[in-house]
Amino acid sequence: MKVVVQVKLLPTLEQASALEATLRVCNRAAAYASQVAFDKGLKDRNGLQKEVYGDLKATFGLSAQPAVRVVKKAVDAYTALKAGLRAGKLGVPTSRRYRKAVGSAIVFRPEAAQPFDDRCLSWQYDARTVSIWTVDGRMKGVRFACSPEQFKTLVECRKGESDLVRRGGKWYLVATCDVSEPDVYEPVDWIGVDRGIVNLATTSDGSNYQGRRLGRYRRWQARKRAELQAKQTRSATRRLARRAKKEKRHAAQVNHKISREIVSVAQRTGRGIAVEDLGGIRERVRLRRDQRGTFSSWPFHQLGEHLAYKAKRAGVPFLEVDARHTSQRCPRCGHTERANRSDRDHFRCRRCGLAGPADVVAGVNVRDRARSAWAFVTMPVPPPV
Numbered sequence: 001m002k003v004v005v006q007v008k009l010l011p012t013l014e015q016a017s018a019l020e021a022t023l024r025v026c027n028r029a030a031a032y033a034s035q036v037a038f039d040k041g042l043k044d045r046n047g048l049q050k051e052v053y054g055d056l057k058a059t060f061g062l063s064a065q066p067a068v069r070v071v072k073k074a075v076d077a078y079t080a081l082k083a084g085l086r087a088g089k090l091g092v093p094t095s096r097r098y099r100k101a102v103g104s105a106i107v108f109r110p111e112a113a114q115p116f117d118d119r120c121l122s123w124q125y126d127a128r129t130v131s132i133w134t135v136d137g138r139m140k141g142v143r144f145a146c147s148p149e150q151f152k153t154l155v156e157c158r159k160g161e162s163d164l165v166r167r168g169g170k171w172y173l174v175a176t177c178d179v180s181e182p183d184v185y186e187p188v189d190w191i192g193v194d195r196g197i198v199n200l201a202t203t204s205d206g207s208n209y210q211g212r213r214l215g216r217y218r219r220w221q222a223r224k225r226a227e228l229q230a231k232q233t234r235s236a237t238r239r240l241a242r243r244a245k246k247e248k249r250h251a252a253q254v255n256h257k258i259s260r261e262i263v264s265v266a267q268r269t270g271r272g273i274a275v276e277d278l279g280g281i282r283e284r285v286r287l288r289r290d291q292r293g294t295f296s297s298w299p300f301h302q303l304g305e306h307l308a309y310k311a312k313r314a315g316v317p318f319l320e321v322d323a324r325h326t327s328q329r330c331p332r333c334g335h336t337e338r339a340n341r342s343d344r345d346h347f348r349c350r351r352c353g354l355a356g357p358a359d360v361v362a363g364v365n366v367r368d369r370a371r372s373a374w375a376f377v378t379m380p381v382p383p384p385v
Helices: 013-040 045-060 064-086 096-102 148-157 212-231 234-269 289-296 300-314 358-377
Strands: 002-010 114-116 121-124 129-134 137-145 158-167 170-178 190-195 199-203 208-210 272-276 318-321 346-348 355-357
Touching (some): 002 148, 013 064, 013 129, 013 158, 045 064, 064 096, 272 300, 272 358, 300 318, 346 358
Antiparallel strands (some): 121 129, 129 137, 158 170, 190 199, 199 208
């Protein structure tokens, strides 16, 4: 499976200046290639490369391989745009966003990430340095730092491109690694995970990961965001962007911690992980106005992705099951009724009297559905008659 490892570069002032100049030149060249591709309808790599290769070298001073990388960057951008349009991420064809996206060439920020392959970038693991192509020539001895786990993954599994990124005045290399996947074992049972807003995750074992702290943090950020938006200055706009990134990183860290603990328990006990399939829930649910902000910032999808890829790396079975009525169905007698859940926190079956925390009951229902789904998937196929 493909994973990325982000390492921090520690360049000197001269090295940082050369890296910045390289990013700006490469992105100007990519914007030129993108404009040519848009004007002449060249979206394939070979056709665009024949058209702009000479200009990229003569006008922008790029070497052969960086010029090829710039062409691929422009082509990949149009491929991603086409996939986004097909998936409906920019609305219907008559929407303003859709028409704006298809009506002009793709542009690149002056400091957008730039991909480098092994001909433009080499790693010296023993010295903890990299050698990288720049507009000022090949630059050697650029130091990098990372955790021991990241370094081990780099040495053993790095394969393919690495992206040069500048973020918050700091330099990073994002390396692609091809990590081998362990075989998925046969689970002895399942851990059902119910995802929510008040409780970010509740397992069928009764483990509860509350979202109160994250909710308070988000409300505090919303108040600060409103104060900055009222100022309407450039400085306020820059601070808003920094706060948005900080809030996003905080939520991602919370999801990483939760998913890591759940996968660890599943691996230790030989069980699989099952979650509800919540795809399209934002379109299905109608909310009051005061609930919309909380619901739209609910990071359930990211938590599901973290669980899926961490389970895959650990060889833990992972399933998504039908989410319908998991919080209203009695796991003992099967009676399903909205009145079974009298409020958000409590469940009590109107038929058999089973009672307990509502989120735990939902997790148990998810677990039971995973048992049935796995038994059906692994059911031996009878020989043809």
